[in-house]
Amino acid sequence: TSAQIGVTGLAVMGRNLARNFARNGYSVAVHNRTVARTKALVEEFGDEGDFVAAETAEEFVAALERPRRLVVMVKAGRPTDAVIEEFAPLLEPGDMIIDGGNAHFADTRRRERELRERGIHFVGTGISGGEEGALHGPSIMPGGSKESYASLGPMLEKISAKAEDGAPCVTHCGPDGAGHFVKMVHNGIEYADMQLIGEAYQLLRDVAGYSPAQIADIFRTWNTGRLDSYLIEITAEVLSHVDAATGKPFVDVVVDQAEQKGTGRWTVQIALDLGVPVSGIAEAVFARSLSGHASLRAASRDLAGPKPSPLGESEAAAFADRVEQALYASKIVSYTQGFHEIAAGSEEYGWDIDLGAVASIWRGGCIIRAAFLDRIRAAYDARADLPSLLSDETFAREIAEAQDDWREVLVTATRQGVPTPGFSAALAYYDALRAERLPAALTQGQRDFFGAHTYRRVDRDGTFHTLWGGDRTEVTA
Ligand code: NBP
Numbered sequence: 001t002s003a004q005i006g007v008t009g010l011a012v013m014g015r016n017l018a019r020n021f022a023r024n025g026y027s028v029a030v031h032n033r034t035v036a037r038t039k040a041l042v043e044e045f046g047d048e049g050d051f052v053a054a055e056t057a058e059e060f061v062a063a064l065e066r067p068r069r070l071v072v073m074v075k076a077g078r079p080t081d082a083v084i085e086e087f088a089p090l091l092e093p094g095d096m097i098i099d100g101g102n103a104h105f106a107d108t109r110r111r112e113r114e115l116r117e118r119g120i121h122f123v124g125t126g127i128s129g130g131e132e133g134a135l136h137g138p139s140i141m142p143g144g145s146k147e148s149y150a151s152l153g154p155m156l157e158k159i160s161a162k163a164e165d166g167a168p169c170v171t172h173c174g175p176d177g178a179g180h181f182v183k184m185v186h187n188g189i190e191y192a193d194m195q196l197i198g199e200a201y202q203l204l205r206d207v208a209g210y211s212p213a214q215i216a217d218i219f220r221t222w223n224t225g226r227l228d229s230y231l232i233e234i235t236a237e238v239l240s241h242v243d244a245a246t247g248k249p250f251v252d253v254v255v256d257q258a259e260q261k262g263t264g265r266w267t268v269q270i271a272l273d274l275g276v277p278v279s280g281i282a283e284a285v286f287a288r289s290l291s292g293h294a295s296l297r298a299a300s301r302d303l304a305g306p307k308p309s310p311l312g313e314s315e316a317a318a319f320a321d322r323v324e325q326a327l328y329a330s331k332i333v334s335y336t337q338g339f340h341e342i343a344a345g346s347e348e349y350g351w352d353i354d355l356g357a358v359a360s361i362w363r364g365g366c367i368i369r370a371a372f373l374d375r376i377r378a379a380y381d382a383r384a385d386l387p388s389l390l391s392d393e394t395f396a397r398e399i400a401e402a403q404d405d406w407r408e409v410l411v412t413a414t415r416q417g418v419p420t421p422g423f424s425a426a427l428a429y430y431d432a433l434r435a436e437r438l439p440a441a442l443t444q445g446q447r448d449f450f451g452a453h454t455y456r457r458v459d460r461d462g463t464f465h466t467l468w469g470g471d472r473t474e475v476t477a
Contacts, residue, residue, distance in 0.1 A: 002027075002063060002064060002065040003026075003027045003028055003029035003030070003052045003063050003064050003065065003175050004021075004026045004027050004028070004051075004064075004065055004069070004073060004155070005021055005023070005026055005027075005028055005032070005064075005069045005070075005155060005306070006028065006029035006031065006060055006061075006063065006064050006069065006070045006071065006074070007018055007028060007030055007031070007071045007073060007477075008030075008031040008032065008055075008060060008070065008071070008072055008074070008083060008087075009031070009032060009072055009073035009074035009075075009101075010030060010031075010032040010037040010038060010041055010073070010132040011073070011074075011093040012134075013036070013100070013131060013134050014032070014073030014074075014100075014134075015037070015041050015045075016028050016131050016132075016134035016135035017071065017081050017100065017127070017134045017135075017138075017159075018051070019041075019045050019048055019049070019135055020134060020136070020159045021049075021155070021159055022048050022049025022050060022051055022133050023043075023048050023049055024049075024158045024159050025049070025244045026049070026050075026155060026158075027049075027050035027051075027052065028050065028051055028052070028062040029049055029052040029053075029054055029060055029064055030042065030052070030053055030054065030056075031053075031054045031057070031059075031060040032111070033074075033447055034097070034404070035055050037054050038054070038055065039053065040246070040364040041053075042329045048210050057081075057086050057087055057090060057421050058090060060087075061087065061091065063092040063447070065095070066092065066093060066095070066257045066422070067092075067094040067095050067096060067151065067154070068092075068095040068096065069095075069096050069098065069151065069152060070087060070091075070095070070096065070097050070098065071098045071100055072084070072087075072097060072098065072099045072100065072101065073101060074101060074187075075101065075154070076101040076102045076103045076104075077103075077107075078232075080099055080101055080103060080107070080111075080174040081111075081316075083246075084097060084111060084115070084122075084186060085209075088115060088118060088120060089184045091120050092119075093118075093119030093120065093136065094119065094120075094121070095120050096113065096120070096121040096122075096123055096144075096148045096151065097110070097120060097121070097122050097123065098104070098123040098124045098125050098142070098144075098152065098154065099122065099123070099124050099125060099180075100127045102126075102180075102183070102187075102261075102263060102267060103124055103145075103180050104180070105124065105177030105178075105180040105181040105345075106177065106256075107190065107271075108122070108124030108143065108176060108177040108179075108180045109176045109349075111124070112124065112143075112144065112175075112176040113176070121144055121145050121148035122144060122176075123139060123142050123143065123144035123145075123149075123152065124142075124143045124144060124176065124177055124178075124179050125141060125142040125143065125144075125179050125180075125182020126140070126141030126179050126180050126181040126182055126184075126185070126186065127139075127140055127144050127364075127367035128183060128187075128365065128367055128368075129161065129187055129365045129366050129367065130367070133366065134366050135158055135159035136161075136212070137159065137162065137169070137364070137365050138160060138161060138169070138365045138366065139160065139161055139169040139170070139186075139361050139362055139364060139365035139366035140156050140159075140160045140169065140170040140174050140361070140365075141170075141171075141179040141180075141182045141183045141186070141358075141361065142156060142170065142171075142173060142179045143172075143173050143174060143175060143176055143177055143178040143179030143180060143181075143351075144172075144175065144179070145174065146172065146173065149172040151361075153170070153172065156168075156170045157170055160361075160364075160365060161364035161365025161369075162364055162466065163293060163360065163361075163363035163374075164363070164364070164374075165366045166291060167360060167363075168361075169362070169363065169365045169366070170361055171358070171360065171361050171363040173347065173351070173353055173357075173358070174351030174352055174353050175350075175351060176349070176351075177349065177351075178345075178346070178349070178353055178363065179352040180353050181270075181342070181349075181351070182342060182353065182358055183265050183300075183309070184266050184267050184270070184306065185265065185267055185338050185341050185342050185345075186279040186338075186366060186368060187263035187264055187367075187369075188263070188266075188267025188268065188271075188278065188284075188285075188338060188341070189281065189334060189335060189338040189368055190231075190264070190367050190368050191260075191264035191267075191281060191284040191285060191288070192281045192283075192284045192334035192337075192338070192422065193229075193231050193331065193334065193368055194231060194284065195250065195280075195283065195284035195288075195332065195421070195422040196284075196327055196330050196331060196422045196423065196426075197231060197235050197327070198268070198287075198326075198422075199419075199420045199421075199422050199423055200323050200324075200326070200327045201215055201235070201239070201420075202321050203267075203319075203409065203412075203413060203418060203420070204218060204319075204320055204323060205400065206307050206308040206310070206416070206418055207310065207311060207319060207413070207416055208310065208311055208316040208319045208320055208414060208417060209310025209311060209316055210316065210320075210336060211249070212215075212249035212250075212252070213239070213240055213249070213307075214236075216236040216237075216239035216240035217236075217238050217240075218320055219233075219236040220236045221237065222324055222327075223236065225324075226245070226327060226328060226369075226371065226372065227324070227327065227372070228370060228371040228372075229369065229370030229372065230306040230367060230369045230370065231368065231370075232366065232367070236314075236362065238251060239248050239251055247398075256291060257291045257292045257294060258287070258288035258291045258292065259288070259292070259352075260285070260288050260289075262440075263444045264281065264284065264285045264288075265285050267281055267285075267338075267341065268281055268285050270341070270345070271341050271344075274341065274344040274345060274348060275344075276340050276341045276344045277336070277337065277340075277429065278337040278338065278340070278341055279337065279425040279428070279429050280330065280333055280334035280337055280422055280425050280426050280429070281337060281338065282425075283335060283422050283425045284421075284422060285422040286421070287421055287422070296345050299419070301446060304426075306415065306416055306417040307417065308416040308418055309416065313374075319412070320410055321405070322405035322406075322409050323409055325401075325402040325405035325409075325472070326399070326402070326405060326409040326410070326422075326423050327408055328402055329399050329402040329403060329406045329426065329427075329430075330406070330422055330423050330426035330427070332389065332390070332395050332398065332399055333390075333399075333426035333427075333429055333430055334422075334426060335372075335376060335389055336388055336389040336390050336395075337429070338387075338403050339355055339358075339359075339389055340388060342355060343355060343360060354380075354383075354384075355380045356376075356377050356379075356380030356384065359373045359374075359376035359377040359380060360373070360377045363377070374393075376389060377454070378394075379392035379394065379395065386434075390430070390433065399430065404428075406423070406427060407427065408421065410423055410424060410427060414435070439470060444456075448465055448467045448468070449466075452465055454477040462477075464477055465476040465477040466475060
């Protein structure tokens with residue numbers, strides 16, 4: 001028999017993805033560098049569907065129907081190149097290599113170009129949802145050629161998560177690196193969401209004076225409203241968990257130094273290159289980085305400043321409502337920034353990414369899945385060329401309604417010395433966009449003063465320079 005799809009790389013993600021294909025009725029060839037993993041998969045889960053175990057690359061390729069669809073789920077970076085080098089010589093024009101790892105989109109662009117010259121479709125594919133998602137339905141973000149999507153799309157649609165309206169959480173994002181770019185920004189937004197939730201937690205704890213268990217209940221309540229999302233749901237689970245060894249809240253026995261694997265950092269690095277202000281995502285990355293500087297933190301512990309003093313019970317509930325407003329408004333801003341980055345990447349690389357479709361496929365399966373994404377989709381459906389999510393009437397109105405509370409929360413946080421980099425950056429972005437005049441005019445004057453960098457005028461076209469070192473007359477540059 002010939003298999004309809006092959007998966008090589010059978011660690012947690014690859015194994016579960018292979019099972020997902022098999023459970024959906026596809027015959028799946030499976031392969032792994034270390035053969036024991038292949039055997040273990042077939043022994044443990046062989047009865048879930050039609051698996052063809054292959055020990056060598058040649059056997060694996062021979063097991064696939066043509067054109068071949070070969071999913072690579074190995075560690076991103078050099079291992080991906082090693083696997084491509086191993087398999088590409090065995091493939092024929094028209095075959096497809098689908099890279100489901102967390103590759104950098106620039107690597108995907110390079111690999112796609114190299115393989116295209118050999119007639120092979122390289123389909124860089126973002127996959128979100130962790131190991132559970134891979135098994136039960138992830139959100140899938142494929143790039144690559146239209147032709148490859150025509151062949152692969154129906155299979156991906158079958159194994160993907162489904163949104164509440166039944167729509168599959170997969171769309172052809174665009175050519176070459178578009179899928180991995182979209183996945184990268186997904187992860188950047190995920191960092192921002194997590195940071196904002198963290199700030200809300202700390203305010204509820206230190207300013208409102210609630211216990212982790214009480215805060216878990218507050219998050220459960222929020223999860224029934226407009227903040228309804230996977231991350232809010234698991235936040236309540238983590239906060240209500242009690243450490244078995246000590247009987248303390250779990251969150252109090254975990255070292256408060258956050259780690260990261262790099263996709264959030266990439267989102268910010270690329271945003272800097274594209275000139276897109278993703279301040280909320282950047283603050284989230286920096287907040288993790290700051291948390292990890294243990295000796296710097298220890299050396300700074302005695303610096304002067306207020307210690308938070310918890311509110312009384314009567315004020316705490318009202319404060320919690322304000323925090324919900326601040327969290328929601330900040331969330332709108334971080335999605336605004338993330339979608340701006342996707343639009344800018346799409347423009348830069350000619351991908352023609354459909355932003356509404358991206359919002360749509362993030363509604364299920366992935367880590368940032370949320371009711372909220374349906375509203376983003378609706379905003380782009382109503383107007384595909386929306387300059388910014390903040391230009392959408394609904395979001396603009398919601399922020400307008402939230403902003404008094406948002407500002408109030410930040411006043412309290414500042415006065416009590418509780419750090420809120422995410423909430424603050426979001427509000428600064430919002431206010432900067434609203435501002436009639438920005439101090440950027442002064443910046444331009446300074447640049448012209450020390451470096452003759454020139455400036456434009458509000459009242460006339462052209463580029464000008466003032467002779468700062470001379471009689472300060474203005475000349476046309
Ligand atoms: P890992 O990222 O831990 O990679 C392990 C796999 O890579 C094993 O199958 C291993 O084979 C194979 N491999 C390595 Br390492 N070097 C190789 C080489 N030179 N040649 C051939 N195979 C090699 O696995 P994972 O956590 O399942 O993730 C797979 C991909 O999916 C990664 O790119 C990851 O970033 C991405 N991803 C992960 C998640 C998640 O939640 N974990 C979510 C979304 C995406 P071996 O068995 O012989 O050592």
